Amino acid sequence: xxxxxxxxxxSTADKPVVPPRRSPxxxxxxxxxxxxxxxxxxxxxxFLVFGVVGLFPLLYTGYVSMFDWELGADHPEFIGFGNxxxxxxxxQFYKTLTNTVSIFLLSSGPQVVIAVLLAxxxxxxxxxxxxxxxxxxxxxxASLVAIxxxxxxxxxxxxxLVNSVFELFGLDRVDWQANRFASHIAIAIMVNWRWxxxxxxxxxxxxxxxxxxxxxxxxxxxxxxVRRFFAITLPLLRPTLIFVVVTSTIGGLQIFTEPKLxxxxxxxxxxxxxxxxxxxxxxxxxxxxxxxxxGYASAMAWVLFLVILVVASLNFLLTRRLAR
Amino acid sequence: xxxxxxxxYGLLGAFVLGSxxxxxxxxxxxxxDSGMLTDRLPxxxxxxxxxxxxxxxxxxxxxxxxxxxxxxxxxxxxFSTVLFSTLxxxxxxxxxxxxxxxxxxxxxxxxAVPTQLGIIPLYMSMADFGWVGGLAAVTVPSLVxxxxxxxxxxxxxxxxxxxxxxxxxxxxxxxxRIYWHVCLPAVxxxxxxxxxxxxxxAWNDFLWPLIVLDAGxxxxxxxxxKLQSGYYVDxxxxxxxxxxxxxxxxxxxxALGRQIVAGIMQGAVKG
Numbered sequence: 151x152x153x154x155x156x157x158x159x160x161s162t163a164d165k166p167v168v169p170p171r172r173s174p175x176x177x178x179x180x181x182x183x184x185x186x187x188x189x190x191x192x193x194x195x196x197f198l199v200f201g202v203v204g205l206f207p208l209l210y211t212g213y214v215s216m217f218d219w220e221l222g223a224d225h226p227e228f229i230g231f232g233n234x235x236x237x238x239x240x241x242q243f244y245k246t247l248t249n250t251v252s253i254f255l256l257s258s259g260p261q262v263v264i265a266v267l268l269a270x271x272x273x274x275x276x277x278x279x280x281x282x283x284x285x286x287x288x289x290x291x292a293s294l295v296a297i298x299x300x301x302x303x304x305x306x307x308x309x310x311l312v313n314s315v316f317e318l319f320g321l322d323r324v325d326w327q328a329n330r331f332a333s334h335i336a337i338a339i340m341v342n343w344r345w346x347x348x349x350x351x352x353x354x355x356x357x358x359x360x361x362x363x364x365x366x367x368x369x370x371x372x373x374x375x376v377r378r379f380f381a382i383t384l385p386l387l388r389p390t391l392i393f394v395v396v397t398s399t400i401g402g403l404q405i406f407t408e409p410k411l412x413x414x415x416x417x418x419x420x421x422x423x424x425x426x427x428x429x430x431x432x433x434x435x436x437x438x439x440x441x442x443x444x445g446y447a448s449a450m451a452w453v454l455f456l457v458i459l460v461v462a463s464l465n466f467l468l469t470r471r472l473a474r
Numbered sequence: 475x476x477x478x479x480x481x482x483y484g485l486l487g488a489f490v491l492g493s494x495x496x497x498x499x500x501x502x503x504x505x506x507d508s509g510m511l512t513d514r515l516p517x518x519x520x521x522x523x524x525x526x527x528x529x530x531x532x533x534x535x536x537x538x539x540x541x542x543x544x545x546x547x548x549x550x551x552x553f554s555t556v557l558f559s560t561l562x563x564x565x566x567x568x569x570x571x572x573x574x575x576x577x578x579x580x581x582x583x584x585x586a587v588p589t590q591l592g593i594i595p596l597y598m599s600m601a602d603f604g605w606v607g608g609l610a611a612v613t614v615p616s617l618v619x620x621x622x623x624x625x626x627x628x629x630x631x632x633x634x635x636x637x638x639x640x641x642x643x644x645x646x647x648x649x650x651r652i653y654w655h656v657c658l659p660a661v662x663x664x665x666x667x668x669x670x671x672x673x674x675x676a677w678n679d680f681l682w683p684l685i686v687l688d689a690g691x692x693x694x695x696x697x698x699x700k701l702q703s704g705y706y707v708d709x710x711x712x713x714x715x716x717x718x719x720x721x722x723x724x725x726x727x728x729a730l731g732r733q734i735v736a737g738i739m740q741g742a743v744k745g
Contacts, residue, residue: 177646180648181646181648184649185643185649186571188569188649188650189565189569189570189574190565190571192561192565192569192653193561193565193577195554195558195561195617195618196581196619196620196623199614199615199617200584200620202599202614202615203589203592203596203614203615204589205584205587206599207589207594207595207596208592210592210595210598211591211592211594211595214595214598268486271478271482271485274478274482276483276486277478280731280732280735282490283735283739284727284728284731284732284734284735285486285490285493286486286489286493287738288490288493288727289493289496290674291674291720291723291724291726291727292496292497292678292720292724293678293680293694293695293698293716293719293720293723294678294680294695295678295680295695295699295716295719296500296698296716296719296720297496299698299702299712300500300713300716301496303499303503303712304496304499311499343492343493347489351739352738352739355738355740358739400586400588404588404590404591406590406680407680407681411699411702431590431681435685438593438594438597444594444598447594451591451592451593454591455588455591458588462586
C-alpha cells in the first residue's frame with residue numbers, strides 16, 4: 151500500500167540510528183479528517199438527490215395543493231382546503247379511484263396466487279432450471295410502452311387477435327375498450343403478464359430457503375404434498391408474501407402507462423370516452439400537464455398518497471393474518 | 475424431491491409461451507403490413523416487410539435521436555447509481571460514524587415513498603432551472619436510489635471482511651483507496667446486477683420523460699408513444715417501433731439472464 155513507510159533508512163553509518171520517520175503531520179491530519187468525513191461524503195449523494203426529488207416534492211405537493219395554482223400565474227391564490235373540498239365532490243375523481251382499485255384488485259390478487267403456484271412448479275427438480283427461470287422472467291424486460299401498445303392491439307375491438315379467437319370458438323366479441331369491466335380485465339392482464347414471473351422468482355427464493363428437513367419430517371408423518379404446501383410452505387413464506395403484496399400495492403395503485411396507452415383512439419389519451427378505465431394517476435397527469443391545474447392535481451396526488459398508505463397497511467395486516 | 479413430471483413441464487411451457495407470445499406478435503405484425511389485421515384469423519408466420527416498416531419508423535419520428543438519448547440517459551443513470559450506491563453501501567456497512575443507524579433507517583423508510591406523486595413540484599423545479607426539454611431533467615432525478623443504497627449495503631455487510639478494511643487502514647490507506655481496492659472488487663457481482671437492473675429501468679421509464687421531454691428530443695419510450703398517438707394508427711409501423719425498442723433490452727436480458735435471475739433471487743432472500 152503506502153510506499154513511504156516501507157522505504158529502508160539511508161546508509162548513514164556514522165550517525166546515531168534514528169527510528170524510521172513517521173508520516174509528516176499533514177498526512178496525519180488528512181488521515182484523521184479522512185476517517186471522519188469520508189462516510190458522510192459517501193452517503194451525501196443519496197440524501198441530496200432524495201431531498202431534491204423525493205422529500206421536497208412530496209411536501210411541496212401538499213403546499214401547492216392549498217392554492218389555485220395555474221401554469222404561468224404569478225400570484226397563485228391561497229384557497230386552503232378548497233381543492234380537497236372540490237375533489238370530494240368530483241364524480242370523475244371517484245370514478246378514477248374506483249377504476250384504480252378495481253384494476254388493482256383484478257391484478258394483484260391473481261398475480262400473487264399464480265406467482266406462488268409458478269414458484270412451486272419452478273421449485274421442482276427441473277432440467278435446465280436457469281433456462282426456465284429466465285423464460286418466466288422474460289416479460290420483465292419489456293417496456294411498459296411497448297406492452298401497452300401491443301396489448302391494445304391484441305385487445306382491439308375490430309381486428310384484435312383476442313376477439314378473433316373468441317369468434318373462432320363461437321363466443322361473442324367483447325369491446326375491450328368500451329366496456330368498463332372488460333377494460334379493467336384487459337389492463338389487469340397486462341399488469342399480470344409483466345409482473346407474475348418476477349414475483350414468482352422472489353417467492354421461489356424464499357421457498358429454496360425452507361430447510362429440507364422440515365419437509366422430510368412431514369413426509370415421515372404421512373402428510374400429503376397438498377397438506378405440506380398449506381401447512382409448511384405457505385406459512386414460512388409469510389415475510390416474502392408480505393413484501394410482494396405491499397410492493398405490488400404501491401405500484402398497482404399508481405398505475406399509469408397501461409391505461410394511458412390502452413385506447414382505441416390513442417390520440418385522446420383520456421382513459422376511455424367516458425373515463426371507464428381512467429386511473430387516478432392518469433387523471434392527475436391530465437389535470438396537471440394538459441389542463442395545467444397544478445393545485446387541483448396536487449390535491450389528487452396527496453389523497454392518492456394517503457390511499458396507498460392505508461391500503462398498503464391493510465394488506466400488510468391481512469397478509470400477516472392469512473399466512474399464519 | 476421427485477423429478478418434475480409431464481404436468482410441471484407442460485404448465486411451465488405454457489407459461490413461458492404465454493410470456494413470449496406478445497413479443498412474437500409484435501414482430502409478426504411489424505413484419506407484414508397492417509392489412510393482415512383485417513383478416514379473420516391472421517397468419518402466424520412472419521412476413522418480409524420488417525425492414526421496410528422499420529425504415530418508416532425512422533422517417534416518422536426522431537428515432538435515431540431517441541435511441542442516442544436513451545443510451546445517454548440510461549448509461550449515465552446506471553453509472554452514477556452504481557457509483558453512489560456502492561459508496562453509500564460501503565459507508566453504511568463498514569464505516570463507523572455518528573448517526574449511521576438512524577440515517578440508514580431513513581434510507582429504508584424512503585423506499586415506501588411513491589416518488590411518482592411528487593412529479594408536479596418536480597416539474598415546477600425543472601421549469602425554474604430551465605431544464606425542461608433537456609436530458610438533464612430526465613437524468614438528475616434518478617442519479618441514485620434508495621433501493622440501490624439498500625441493496626449494496628446488504629451485500630457489502632457479508633462480502634467485505636472487517637479485518638481487511640482494518641488492515642488497509644493500519645497500512646495507511648486512505649478511505650477512497652480502501653473503497654476502490656478492497657470493497658469494490660468484493661461487491662462486484664451485486665454491483666453488476668444493480669447496473670443491469672438500473673439500466674433496464676431507466677431504458678423503460680415512461681411517465682417522467684413524457685412530462686419533461688418534447689417530441690423533438692425524446693427518449694425511445696416517448697418516441698414510441700408519439701408513433702401511436704395519431705388519429706389513424708398504422709399498427710405495422712407502431713409495432714415495428716416497439717420491436718426496435720425492445721430488441722436491445724431483450725438481447726441483453728437473454729445474454730445476462732442467468733445473472734439477472736440470480737440477482738433477483740439473492741435480493742429476495744436477504745431483503
